[in-house]
Amino acid sequence: MAAPPVVIWEREVQQLLSPADLIPRLEDALGKFSRRDAAEVLQPVRTAVPLQKHGGFMGLMPTYMEKDGVLSTKFVCFYKREEGSTLPAVQATVVLLDPEYGNVKAVMDGEVITAMRTAAVSAISAKLLMPPQAEVLAILGTGKQALSHYRVFTEMFLFKEVRVWSRTKQGAARFIRSIDGPVQGCSSAEEAVRGADVIVTVTGSTQPVLFGQWVKAGAHVAAVGACRPDWRELDDVLMKEAVVYADSREGAMLESGDVILSGAEVFAELGDVINGTKAAHREKTTVFKSLGMGVEDAVSAQLVFDRWKAKAGKF
Numbered sequence: 337m338a339a340p341p342v343v344i345w346e347r348e349v350q351q352l353l354s355p356a357d358l359i360p361r362l363e364d365a366l367g368k369f370s371r372r373d374a375a376e377v378l379q380p381v382r383t384a385v386p387l388q389k390h391g392g393f394m395g396l397m398p399t400y401m402e403k404d405g406v407l408s409t410k411f412v413c414f415y416k417r418e419e420g421s422t423l424p425a426v427q428a429t430v431v432l433l434d435p436e437y438g439n440v441k442a443v444m445d446g447e448v449i450t451a452m453r454t455a456a457v458s459a460i461s462a463k464l465l466m467p468p469q470a471e472v473l474a475i476l477g478t479g480k481q482a483l484s485h486y487r488v489f490t491e492m493f494l495f496k497e498v499r500v501w502s503r504t505k506q507g508a509a510r511f512i513r514s515i516d517g518p519v520q521g522c523s524s525a526e527e528a529v530r531g532a533d534v535i536v537t538v539t540g541s542t543q544p545v546l547f548g549q550w551v552k553a554g555a556h557v558a559a560v561g562a563c564r565p566d567w568r569e570l571d572d573v574l575m576k577e578a579v580v581y582a583d584s585r586e587g588a589m590l591e592s593g594d595v596i597l598s599g600a601e602v603f604a605e606l607g608d609v610i611n612g613t614k615a616a617h618r619e620k621t622t623v624f625k626s627l628g629m630g631v632e633d634a635v636s637a638q639l640v641f642d643r644w645k646a647k648a649g650k651f
């Protein structure tokens with residue numbers, strides 16, 4: 337009989353995971369995913385169960401990496417929250433299983449993993465696609481993902497200026513209080529993004545908050561919110577002018593309102609660029625449409641579990 341699963345919760349996950357260790361593993365995972373070799377990664381598009389009464393969805397994100405011996409699934413509930421709501425927009429749990437026997441090895445908090453792996457994947461997109469000598473970063477939204485993106489982007493790149501915009505003054509003030517480094521609060525999204533080299537959209541909006549006419553030619557946009565087929569963060573002008581990259585082509589065609597409703601073509605997956613099979617068009621305006629993938633959670637959870645075992649002196 338298998339041992340009962342270990343439970344690794346938020347503070348411990350935070351201590352065991354760092355963007356610097358995660359980024360090479362995520363690059364490797366994105367590359368493997370885009371090779372579509374079933375022995376490397378089996379990852380169906382997320383199943384989203386509507387939670388009609390509560391204005392949300394439960395996403396199920398199973399992944400199997402046969403060669404690496406990693407089997408996991410994330411349960412992520414995400415909601416469209418009204419302004420002023422104090423309830424969390426995203427809650428997640430990752431379950432790690434033994435692929436040979438099917439027993440659960442670990443149950444871990446998925447919020448730190450979701451925040452850190454999403455920001456790390458956006459940073460990988462910026463590393464590959466942002467213009468050379470990028471100086472100005474703009475972040476639209478001031479929630480959990482905005483904080484993790486600020487931390488990872490300022491750790492990984494040297495921007496001369498970081499700007500942030502929130503739809504509420506309180507949101508911007510809270511964000512500025514929560515971070516260590518310099519940031520300039522802006523009173524409109526347009527003010528934040530005009531002239532920016534890199535733009536991160538991390539809002540819960542279902543309507544465009546970023547418009548192509550504001551975006552500098554050659555800028556890179558990491559679009560993280562709007563993960564339902566009828567939700568938008570970017571307008572049609574931007575989607576049609578930019579070269580569009582995604583984490584998963586199938587995911588983008590089924591889940592991204594920005595892709596589906598604009599009719600924009602997905603040029604490549606990030607993994608194709610990592611594998612060298614598709615070009616990184618740094619000289620053009622680029623959009624990375626992030627939806628989040630189970631394989632990102634799988635390698636993050638495996639890293640947490642390996643570190644937890646090493647710390648506990650197990651095996």
Ligand SMILES: NC(=O)C1=CN([C@@H]2O[C@H](COP(=O)(O)OP(=O)(O)OC[C@H]3O[C@@H](n4cnc5c(N)ncnc54)[C@H](O)[C@@H]3O)[C@@H](O)[C@H]2O)C=CC1
Nearest residue numbers: 425477478479480481538539540541560561562626627628
């Ligand atoms: N691509 C991915 O892998 C992931 C995407 N997400 C998505 O990222 C987005 C942000 O997530 P969190 O930071 O966890 O949420 P959060 O609730 O902590 O922050 C959301 C931010 O968006 C702002 N916002 C909400 N509605 C808005 C509107 N109509 N216009 C402008 N701003 C608005 C809020 O004021 C807040 O600053 C959500 O859409 C979430 O579903 C979350 C996790 C992973």
Ligand SMILES: O=C([O-])C1=[NH+]CCC1
Nearest residue numbers: 412414563627628629
């Ligand atoms: O990948 C993920 O965890 C999510 N994507 C959109 C909401 C949560």
